[in-house]
Every structure is written in structure tokens, then in C-alpha cells.
Amino acid sequence: MATAGTTTGLKTTGLRRRPTPRTPLEPRGRRVWWRLIRIGSAAGRGAPGDRLRFWALLAAAAAVAVVALGVAASVATYDGRAARGQARGPVLSDHRHAVALWREAFDAVGGTQHSVVYVEPLKSGATPPPGLSRWPAPGEAVLSPELARAGESDRIMSRYGRYAGTIGKAGLVSPSERLAYVRPAQPPHAAREMEQWLEISGFGRPFPMGESLHSRPLGQLLLALGVLTGVPALALLVVAARIRSRARDRRTGLLRALGGTWRHRALVTLGAAAVPVAAGTALAVLPLLPALCTDLRLPPTGYLLNSGDLRAAWPVLTGALAVSFVLTLVAVALLPRVDPHLDRDLDRAGKPTRPRTSPSATPRRPLIGGALGVALIAFSQYLIGTPALVAFLAGTVVMWAFLPSVAAVAIRRLGHGIAAGGSRAEHPGRLTGGRWTAEHPGSVVRLAVAMVIGLGLISQPQVWNSRLGDKAIAARATEARIGDRVVSVHSRDITPADITAFARALPAGSHVLTIDTSPDQPGPLLQGSCDTLRTLGLACSATPRPAASHDPRMIEIRDWYGQELRVRALKSPSEPQLDRLFGELLVVAESQGQKAAVEQAAYALVPAVNVETPGEIWLVGSAAKARLNNWVQLFGACGLALLLLAGAFSAAAEFARTRRAPASLTVLTASGSVYRSAALWHLTVPLLITTAAAGAVTAWHATFFVATLQGGSVPWGALAAALGGCALTAVTLGVLTGRAAERATRRGQPTAD
Structure with missing residues (x-):
């Protein structure tokens, strides 16, 4: 009865259960998410850590957009090549409908093969091949502009007959194609001469000729672009999105305290990233503008992009930019969805907050694993054929897998050595930089790993493509002896x-x-x-x-x-x-x-x-394979630069988080230059030592690869240029971070969040 009466009383008095309190960030329409985006946009230009993240996002967005434009430009170029290749292909015919005779031969200039197409019109009204305004007269030759330029020293202008001008772009699959149309001085008449000619009724069928015979499929080009440049661009994007700062951590903690979910944090992140991502995407258009205006030669490949193909594909290029912008923003918003550092701090309430020190004992597993990989690489030279290659590749994978851990051990020891030297010399900057390196080796480790892997990605494919067969080696020796x-x-x-x-x-x-x-x-x-x-x-x-x-x-x-x-x-x-x-x-x-x-x-x-010359055909074939190294250098150099940039931003962010901790050093040393010295000893000196070590490891690795393949050569020139870029990055990073820390300390005032 009492229970029933109580229930009845609640109903008759009109009492209701209290609703759940609304959190300050609970959505009330579009105003909340728009306000969060505006908050993120304003906060993204505040504290120094956010400014560093701004530039990192700008660089990452530009890199991703350039890769997207490269993919779109590649597709557009291959479509244009296919269309022009089909337009100039001969249509085979019988004797009754034939309007011309057609015959293809091959020649070489400077070790590069090109096609020589002989034509003989049979009817006066026959349409000449695309790219020609008229049929060549008997004894005349029409050359592509690139063939005329490359063969000038070899007297190519008079090799096939009287020079009658150049082939138009409509008759070339690319502006850099080497091609010649030649009309013999005397038409073929004997039966044994006619059997070498094809009777054609015109042009407009797919026919493999010219540069199309040696071009790689589009899939291989996109694979090389994606592996050598696209993956480093994504690595830079991940680093830029993960860059932390105290102001950003405080904003994240405040949003959680107000009841915000990961969606609210994502909206703030979108607001902070929209401007740098948009600016970076817009900057990616700058290298495209010259290619739209004129035929641009890609160094060091020598390939000329057809500007007409790119202009015709402007909707695809615009779509690539838009997709790049959207995907970059989405990635930036989703990547920091879980912040393990902040989660750990929030979850350890009531637990000891004593800072942890780096372990004193050296872990053995990474050293053993790295030594095993090195041993496999060294052992591979004693094997032959496929087992040698398998052992080398397995050792390479194992070595690279344990490389970060081994590098961390080595760099931590290096930091202890620098600190000990600074203590003996009573050098505060050296002491501080060495201790930072010992306690925070990740900054240098990331750059060290980027150097070794980036240099490996550049050198190993070039060693593979530089292999010469027995015939090519003999031909090169013959050329050296008798010319x-x-x-x-x-x-x-x-x-x-x-x-x-x-x-x-x-x-x-x-x-x-x-x-x-x-x-x-x-x-x-x-x-x-x-x-x-x-x-x-x-x-x-x-x-x-x-x-x-x-x-x-x-x-x-x-x-x-x-x-x-x-x-x-x-x-x-x-x-x-x-x-x-x-x-x-x-x-x-x-x-x-x-x-x-x-x-x-x-x-x-x-x-x-x-x-x-004797064996020249083998030299021409090996030179064609070796020219693939130019594309490896192009994509690999861009990828290495992006990896170094990602490591530099990561190291700068780590330095920015800790640069205010020893603020009393300026008082103890009576000089603000201690930060510059600490930055040089923390970043530049270890990175220069790492650069030398990375160069030695890469050279050793490539040398063993040559021994395993029993052929090829180490690309010393490309390796030296890449090491120079790494050293320049180390010096620049140390100088810039030191100056930034010194300026922040000299100002000595809080900044707006």
C-alpha cells in the first residue's frame, strides 16, 4: 500500500525526474561547431608550438598536393602520349588501297636509341604523317627537335640526307622524343627491297614505334612516385599532425573537462589546420605553373613534359588539388584523435608523479637483431644467384627493422659522452645539449633513421639498374681499347x-x-x-x-x-x-x-x-636501363628531402617543448647564447655524426649489394649530394632552433593561448 501510495502521490503532484545536466559543449545547432572551428583558427596562430605546427602543416599540405598533382600530371601525360601514338601509327593495307610505303629502322646518338621511319608516298594526294606539313622530298629528312639538338655534334642533320625541318608536337608522343622521318633518294624498286617495306593506307592505328617502345607502364611510374615520394609526404603529414605544444595540450584538457568528445577536438583541430593546409595546397600550384606555360624539362631525367597535355587536363589537376586539401584536413583531424601523453597524465591522478629517467642498462635485443641483419648482408656475398639475393634482402629488412632501437642506444651514449665532455670543459651549452640528447634521443633518432632509409631508397635501385651483362661489360672494354x-x-x-x-x-x-x-x-x-x-x-x-x-x-x-x-x-x-x-x-x-x-x-x-661499333647494341640497352636511375634520383631526392623535413620538424617540436625548462641558465651563465650552444650540441653535432655514419652504412650496404649482384656500381655522385643535403639540414636545424629558443627566452613573457 505504501509503495502504491507513494507512486500515486508522485503522479498526482506532477513531479518529474530531473533531466541530465547539459554539458557546455553539447551541440545546439550549427553555432557550436562553427564556434569551435573559429576557436581553433584563432588559437592556431598563438603560442610558439602552434606556430611551428602551422609551418609543418603548410609544408605537409604542399608535399601531399605536389604528389597528387604529380599523379594527375602522369595520367594526363600518358593519355596524351597514347592519343598521339595512335594518331601516327600506320594502317596496314593491301596493294590496291596503299597510299604510301612505310619502314622503321633504329639508330643511336650518344648511347640513346631512336627510330628512323622511312616513307615513300605512292599517291600525290596522300596525307603525310602527323607532325609533318608535307611529305619529305626524295633525299630529305625531318627530325624531331630533341634529336636535332642531341645529335648536333654527331652531324645528325646531314646523316640521313638533306635536313628539311622538324617534326611538330602532334607527331611526337613527347617533346623529348627522338624520331626521324626520311624519304630515300631513290624509291625501292627491286623485289628484295620491297619485302622490307609495309604498304599503308594512312595513319590512325595503335602501332609500337619510337619512344613508345621503351616507355614504362603508367603503373610502374605511379608505384615509384608513391613509394619514393608519396610515402615520405605522408610521413611528413603524420609528423605535422602529431606535433604537440603546451598550449595545445591545455586546450585539449580544457575541452575534455568541459565534456567535449573527440568530435569537438577534431573541430578545433580543423579550425587550426584549415589556414596552413589551404596555404600549402595553394603553394603546390607554383611548380605547376611553368609546366602549364611551356614544355618543362624534368631534371635530371631530361624528359620534357607536354604543356598541352597538362592544360587539357586542368579539371583533373583541379580535382587533385581539391582531393588533396580535403584528405589532408581529414587526416589532420583524425590523427591526433588519441593523445597518449595527455591520456596518461589524466589517468594517473593520485599516482606518483615522479619523472622517469632513461634506462641505464643497454637493451640487448636491438643490438642482437641489428648484428644479425648485418651478418646476413655480409654472408650474402658468399652465396650465388637467388639465395644470395634472398639473404641480402632478408638482412636488409632485419637491419632496418632494428635500426631505430640501435640508433637510440648509440645516440643516448653519444649524448652521455657530449655531456661528460662539457662537464670537464665547464661548457654549459655542451653539457646541457649532451644531457638533452641522452634524455631525449628521439629527436636525433628520427632524423638518423630518415637519413639511412632515404639514402638506401636512393642508392639501392640505382645499383640494381646499373648492372651490366657480360656482353655489355665486354663492349665497354672494347670501346675503351679501340674506340x-x-x-x-x-x-x-x-x-x-x-x-x-x-x-x-x-x-x-x-x-x-x-x-x-x-x-x-x-x-x-x-x-x-x-x-x-x-x-x-x-x-x-x-x-x-x-x-x-x-x-x-x-x-x-x-x-x-x-x-x-x-x-x-x-x-x-x-x-x-x-x-x-x-x-x-x-x-x-x-x-x-x-x-x-x-x-x-x-x-x-x-x-x-x-x-x-662492336657490341654497341649492348651498350645502348644497358644505357636505357641505367637512365631509369634518373627517375629514381628525381623521386628519391624529393622523398629524402621530405623525410629530412619531417625529422627536422619533429626535432624542432621536441626542442620547443623543453626549451623553457632550464630558463635559469641565462642567469647562471649571464648569457642568452647558451641556448644556441645547447641546440648545436643537441642537434647539429649529433646529426653531423649521424650523417657520416649514415653515409658509411649506405656505402657499405651498396657495396655489398654490388658484390651480391656480381655487377653494377655504387652511385657515388648521388650519394655525396644526398649527404651534403643531410649535413646542410643538420646545421640549419641547429641554428634555427637555437635562435628561436634564445628569442623566446629574451622576451620572457607569457603568450596568449
């Missing part, structure tokens, strides 16, 4: 009359021989006049004899064509005959520098002729 004093000339269309005319067109001191490499013979047969054979130290005999001579040119010829090489003297100048499939000419000269004249004489007689 271009032996040149081979090969074409199925060479006739005895052509050989005679060709010999007359050669410069003085050059001699022509024929060589037959038919497999049905006991060995390759070298033939020439008695005078020519005597210049090579060979006997004049009408009966084939072994090629025994100590002349360097003859030694190289025998090495490349086989030790079974035989020699026979020709009875008369009109006797030389060439096997269409297995015959070629050899031009031997007394002095260097005759190849350009040999090429001009050969192309004047026979189209699509191959003129090369």
Missing part, C-alpha cells in the same frame, strides 16, 4: 656496286672488309684487299687462313666474331659479295672519330642500314 676504329655496316639491300661506292665515300685512312658469318662454314670468313689486310697485320693469301694478328683492332674483331675467324684476300676490288642474312661490312680506320662519316656514307647509299 670507333672498327665499325660494322649491315643491311640486306647492300649490293656489290654499293660496296664500291661506299668505299669511295669513306674518309682517307678507312678500309672496307666483308665478313660472312654463315653457320654452314667452318668459321666466320673475313675478306679484304691485300693492302687492307696488311694494315691489320694479316698475311695476304687467297686461301682462307686463321686470323692471327697482334693488331688491337684485329684482336677485338676476333673476340666478337669468334676465335675460329678466318681471313682471305680478295683477288679484285669487284669480287666482294655479301650474304643477305649473314653478311656485313667492317670499316677499319687508323684514327678515332670516323664513325659519323661512315654513317653518312652508308645512309646515302642504303636506307635502314645498321651502323655500329
Whole structure:
């Protein structure tokens, strides 16, 4: 009864349960979140730690936006290349509908191969290839601008005939493509000449030719861009978003005390980050502007971006900027969602607050793990083939995995050594800097790890791409010994009359021989006049004899064509005959520098002729692979710079958090320069030592990689340039942080939150 009466009484008197109190930050519409964003925007320009975070976010946003623009520009460039490649591809046809003859050959300038396309119109109204305003006249050649520029010293303008101008951009997959359109002085007429030509009805079909034959797929380019530059840009973004300051910690604690959730903290973070992220995204447009106005050459690759492709893709570029801005803001808002330092401080109420010191005992696991990785790398050189590569890669992964812990141990010991030296020398800045390094090694460790990994990402792919096969190594040795004093000339269309005319067109001191490499013979047969054979130290005999001579040119010829090489003297100048499939000419000269004249004489007689020094085709192939290192240097240098920037911001933020702690040093030392000295000993000196150590580790690592691959070379030039950048970063970071700390101490007044 009492219970029932009580319940009835509550209902009749109109009493209700009290509602839960509303927290000050409980949403009441759009005004709260807009106010939180404005609070974050105003606070982001307040305390020194926030100003450092402002610049870090600006740099990170610019880096992410540049990578996004790079992806968009790559896609636009490949789309343009594909469209122009299809527009100029020949459409094969039968004899009734053919309007022109088409034939492709290859040549090289400066170790870089290019296509030489021979054309012969069959009808007067036929449309010329894209990029040409008219068909070349008989004996004329039209070159791409890049080929004309690169081959000027090799007399490329007159190699294929009379120079008739340059190919327009519409006929080139890229402005840096090397391509030539040539019309023979005499149209093909014999049946054996016609079999090498294609009959076409026009242009407009996909056809692999020119630069498209050697270009890498878009996926490989984006993968290299993402790994070497995109990942460091994301690392910089994470560091910038995680930068802490006392003012920001107090704001976070106040928001929690007022009942704010992570969403409220995210809104404040968005407000503080909106301006620097927008400014950084806008700055990313600056390197794009020259590429939109003109064809921009990318150092050190030498590749020319087509400005028309980029202008046509402006919606994609604009969308990339917008996506970069949004994703950067979202990442900044979500990354600091959990602040472990603040959570730990809030959760340890009532617990001892005595500060923890760094451990005195040296952990053994990191040292053992790092030593194991080094041992695997060293052991890999005693293996062969795939096991050697697997052991090297496994050792590299293990070494890099334990690198941060090993670096922390080494840098902590270095800090103790610096502090001990400062104590003996009674140097307060050195003592303070050494103790900071010993107690807070993370600032230097992050930069040290960035240096080693960044240098490794630059050097290892270059070592891989610099590998030479046995043939390429032999060709390089031949080039060093005899240069271009032996040149081979090969074409199925060479006739005895052509050989005679060709010999007359050669410069003085050059001699022509024929060589037959038919497999049905006991060995390759070298033939020439008695005078020519005597210049090579060979006997004049009408009966084939072994090629025994100590002349360097003859030694190289025998090495490349086989030790079974035989020699026979020709009875008369009109006797030389060439096997269409297995015959070629050899031009031997007394002095260097005759190849350009040999090429001009050969192309004047026979189209699509191959003129090369012994093994030159192997050197051209290895040079094409080595040129990939230029792209590794481009993306890797940008990635290393971003990693160093991330480490620098992290170290500067750590220094900014602790620079006010020993404020009494200015009183004890009667000088504010103690901060500059402490910053140099805390950052610059350890980082310079770390730079030297990173360079030594990278060089050692690359040397063992060369030994494991049994080929390749260490990129000493790129490594030296990267180490110079690391050293410059160390000096700049120490000077700037020291000056900032000195200015903050000299002012000695609180700043607004």
C-alpha cells in the first residue's frame, strides 16, 4: 500500500525526474561547431608550438598536393602520349588501297636509341604523317627537335640526307622524343627491297614505334612516385599532425573537462589546420605553373613534359588539388584523435608523479637483431644467384627493422659522452645539449633513421639498374681499347656496286672488309684487299687462313666474331659479295672519330642500314636501363628531402617543448647564447655524426649489394649530394632552433593561448 501510495502521490503532484545536466559543449545547432572551428583558427596562430605546427602543416599540405598533382600530371601525360601514338601509327593495307610505303629502322646518338621511319608516298594526294606539313622530298629528312639538338655534334642533320625541318608536337608522343622521318633518294624498286617495306593506307592505328617502345607502364611510374615520394609526404603529414605544444595540450584538457568528445577536438583541430593546409595546397600550384606555360624539362631525367597535355587536363589537376586539401584536413583531424601523453597524465591522478629517467642498462635485443641483419648482408656475398639475393634482402629488412632501437642506444651514449665532455670543459651549452640528447634521443633518432632509409631508397635501385651483362661489360672494354676504329655496316639491300661506292665515300685512312658469318662454314670468313689486310697485320693469301694478328683492332674483331675467324684476300676490288642474312661490312680506320662519316656514307647509299661499333647494341640497352636511375634520383631526392623535413620538424617540436625548462641558465651563465650552444650540441653535432655514419652504412650496404649482384656500381655522385643535403639540414636545424629558443627566452613573457 505504501509503495502504491507513494507512486500515486508522485503522479498526482506532477513531479518529474530531473533531466541530465547539459554539458557546455553539447551541440545546439550549427553555432557550436562553427564556434569551435573559429576557436581553433584563432588559437592556431598563438603560442610558439602552434606556430611551428602551422609551418609543418603548410609544408605537409604542399608535399601531399605536389604528389597528387604529380599523379594527375602522369595520367594526363600518358593519355596524351597514347592519343598521339595512335594518331601516327600506320594502317596496314593491301596493294590496291596503299597510299604510301612505310619502314622503321633504329639508330643511336650518344648511347640513346631512336627510330628512323622511312616513307615513300605512292599517291600525290596522300596525307603525310602527323607532325609533318608535307611529305619529305626524295633525299630529305625531318627530325624531331630533341634529336636535332642531341645529335648536333654527331652531324645528325646531314646523316640521313638533306635536313628539311622538324617534326611538330602532334607527331611526337613527347617533346623529348627522338624520331626521324626520311624519304630515300631513290624509291625501292627491286623485289628484295620491297619485302622490307609495309604498304599503308594512312595513319590512325595503335602501332609500337619510337619512344613508345621503351616507355614504362603508367603503373610502374605511379608505384615509384608513391613509394619514393608519396610515402615520405605522408610521413611528413603524420609528423605535422602529431606535433604537440603546451598550449595545445591545455586546450585539449580544457575541452575534455568541459565534456567535449573527440568530435569537438577534431573541430578545433580543423579550425587550426584549415589556414596552413589551404596555404600549402595553394603553394603546390607554383611548380605547376611553368609546366602549364611551356614544355618543362624534368631534371635530371631530361624528359620534357607536354604543356598541352597538362592544360587539357586542368579539371583533373583541379580535382587533385581539391582531393588533396580535403584528405589532408581529414587526416589532420583524425590523427591526433588519441593523445597518449595527455591520456596518461589524466589517468594517473593520485599516482606518483615522479619523472622517469632513461634506462641505464643497454637493451640487448636491438643490438642482437641489428648484428644479425648485418651478418646476413655480409654472408650474402658468399652465396650465388637467388639465395644470395634472398639473404641480402632478408638482412636488409632485419637491419632496418632494428635500426631505430640501435640508433637510440648509440645516440643516448653519444649524448652521455657530449655531456661528460662539457662537464670537464665547464661548457654549459655542451653539457646541457649532451644531457638533452641522452634524455631525449628521439629527436636525433628520427632524423638518423630518415637519413639511412632515404639514402638506401636512393642508392639501392640505382645499383640494381646499373648492372651490366657480360656482353655489355665486354663492349665497354672494347670501346675503351679501340674506340670507333672498327665499325660494322649491315643491311640486306647492300649490293656489290654499293660496296664500291661506299668505299669511295669513306674518309682517307678507312678500309672496307666483308665478313660472312654463315653457320654452314667452318668459321666466320673475313675478306679484304691485300693492302687492307696488311694494315691489320694479316698475311695476304687467297686461301682462307686463321686470323692471327697482334693488331688491337684485329684482336677485338676476333673476340666478337669468334676465335675460329678466318681471313682471305680478295683477288679484285669487284669480287666482294655479301650474304643477305649473314653478311656485313667492317670499316677499319687508323684514327678515332670516323664513325659519323661512315654513317653518312652508308645512309646515302642504303636506307635502314645498321651502323655500329662492336657490341654497341649492348651498350645502348644497358644505357636505357641505367637512365631509369634518373627517375629514381628525381623521386628519391624529393622523398629524402621530405623525410629530412619531417625529422627536422619533429626535432624542432621536441626542442620547443623543453626549451623553457632550464630558463635559469641565462642567469647562471649571464648569457642568452647558451641556448644556441645547447641546440648545436643537441642537434647539429649529433646529426653531423649521424650523417657520416649514415653515409658509411649506405656505402657499405651498396657495396655489398654490388658484390651480391656480381655487377653494377655504387652511385657515388648521388650519394655525396644526398649527404651534403643531410649535413646542410643538420646545421640549419641547429641554428634555427637555437635562435628561436634564445628569442623566446629574451622576451620572457607569457603568450596568449
